[in-house]
Amino acid sequence: MTALDHLGWNSHFRRRFEELGDGLIPGRIFREEKNRYGVFTEGGETAAGLSGRLRHLLSSVEERIVVGDWVALKPEHGGSSLIEALLPRRTSVSRKLAGSRKRRSGGADREQVIAANMDVIFIVTGLDRDYSPRRIERYLALVWNSGASPVVVLNKADLCGDVEEKLEEVESCAVGVPVHALSAREPGEAEVLRRYIPAGVTAALLGSSGVGKSTIINTLLGFEKQKVRNLSESDGKGMHTTTHRELIRLPDGGFLMDNPGMREIQLWGDADDLDSAFGDIEKTAEDCRFRDCRHLAEPGCAVRLAVESGGLSPERLASYHKLQRELHYLEDRQHKPASVIERERWKSIRKSTKNLPEKKS
Numbered sequence: 312m313t314a315l316d317h318l319g320w321n322s323h324f325r326r327r328f329e330e331l332g333d334g335l336i337p338g339r340i341f342r343e344e345k346n347r348y349g350v351f352t353e354g355g356e357t358a359a360g361l362s363g364r365l366r367h368l369l370s371s372v373e374e375r376i377v378v379g380d381w382v383a384l385k386p387e388h389g390g391s392s393l394i395e396a397l398l399p400r401r402t403s404v405s406r407k408l409a410g411s412r413k414r415r416s417g418g419a420d421r422e423q424v425i426a427a428n429m430d431v432i433f434i435v436t437g438l439d440r441d442y443s444p445r446r447i448e449r450y451l452a453l454v455w456n457s458g459a460s461p462v463v464v465l466n467k468a469d470l471c472g473d474v475e476e477k478l479e480e481v482e483s484c485a486v487g488v489p490v491h492a493l494s495a496r497e498p499g500e501a502e503v504l505r506r507y508i509p510a511g512v513t514a515a516l517l518g519s520s521g522v523g524k525s526t527i528i529n530t531l532l533g534f535e536k537q538k539v540r541n542l543s544e545s546d547g548k549g550m551h552t553t554t555h556r557e558l559i560r561l562p563d564g565g566f567l568m569d570n571p572g573m574r575e576i577q578l579w580g581d582a583d584d585l586d587s588a589f590g591d592i593e594k595t596a597e598d599c600r601f602r603d604c605r606h607l608a609e610p611g612c613a614v615r616l617a618v619e620s621g622g623l624s625p626e627r628l629a630s631y632h633k634l635q636r637e638l639h640y641l642e643d644r645q646h647k648p649a650s651v652i653e654r655e656r657w658k659s660i661r662k663s664t665k666n667l668p669e670k671k672s
Contacts, residue, residue, distance in 0.1 A: 317510055321401075328383060335395060336352055337352070340376060340381075344555065348360070350382065365394055376397055378568060379568060381428065383396040402429055404426045404454070404515070404517070429457070429459045431513075432461055432515045433517070433527075435464045438468050439467050451484075453517075462488065466526075469496075474492050501531060505563065508531075509564065513558070514565065514566070595622075596614050
């Protein structure tokens with residue numbers, strides 16, 4: 312493998328780079344700090360800023376350069392470089408811009424790309440107070456939409472008295488996805504994750520603050536790079552704060568990306584993106600009487616029958632419906648003004664309330 316191959320370079324990026332002009336070199340963003348970027352290149356690390364032309368083109372949140380991106384650089388005197396082009400991404404994690412659900416101005420919701428060009432994404436949750444199968448389902452929808460492959464990591468197994476039960480529960484909602492229960496603080500337990508990150512492969516860690524992402528990184532590195540604090544005695548939550556994303560080179564040649572804990576997991580995509588995260592429901596739905604069955608109260612619904620017979624948990628179906636409504640609403644926001652959506656919603660509310668039973672005197 313060449314030095315670029317070790318960085319994750321492949322034919323996808325090579326073809327696009329060859330379409331650009333002469334005098335440029337490829338590089339990969341490993342850190343972003345106040346519009347300055349740390350970039351890996353074939354010759355080593357360099358600092359870079361955006362060219363004026365590219366700064367004008369990348370004027371929106373969804374178009375900004377993020378950690379993991381491949382870029383075309385123009386070397387400058389003094390050892391720094393200018394970023395002249397952003398190469399098309401092979402995979403990317405996107406979410407609805409945090410806080411945009413509170414907007415009432417009528418503008419469309421915006422996409423926020425948070426990381427790019429990952430091969431594998433570890434969804435990390437703690438087997439303590441952080442544990443939530445419904446949140447894992449939400450993360451799975453986010454990851455499947457990215458184009459990367461998910462792996463679920465149930466950390467802090469030493470704090471859980473029913474690990475096998477939790478493992479079985481997660482495996483039932485993460486259909487076809489590898490699930491590992493471990494204690495990252497214990498010597499050797501996180502080593503099972505190393506096989507997912509050989510040379511040339513990039514993995515990312517997603518999860519709430521305090522679930523042990525930094526501990527996993529330190530374990531795989533073999534030394535303490537990320538600071539980790541003890542759990543808060545009052546709420547059981549970790550108090551370390553990763554404030555920026557960074558691409559970290561592992562001893563075996565792969566790369567691992569840490570991400571700040573996500574307070575809001577606002578999905579970005581459309582309802583079809585749930586097919587992979589809820590493959591068991593989609594498979595069961597093939598036996599529904601009606602092709603457009605919504606699995607609510609339609610006759611001949613195979614999904615509802617699976618719930619009634621115990622083959623599918625009602626909580627999982629409720630989660631599916633919730634995420635589906637969220638994505639349908641997001642899709643509407645891309646094409647309809649907020650005022651129109653609110654009028655339609657109010658019309659639906661008024662219609663539904665007319666069907667309520669009369670209050671007995």
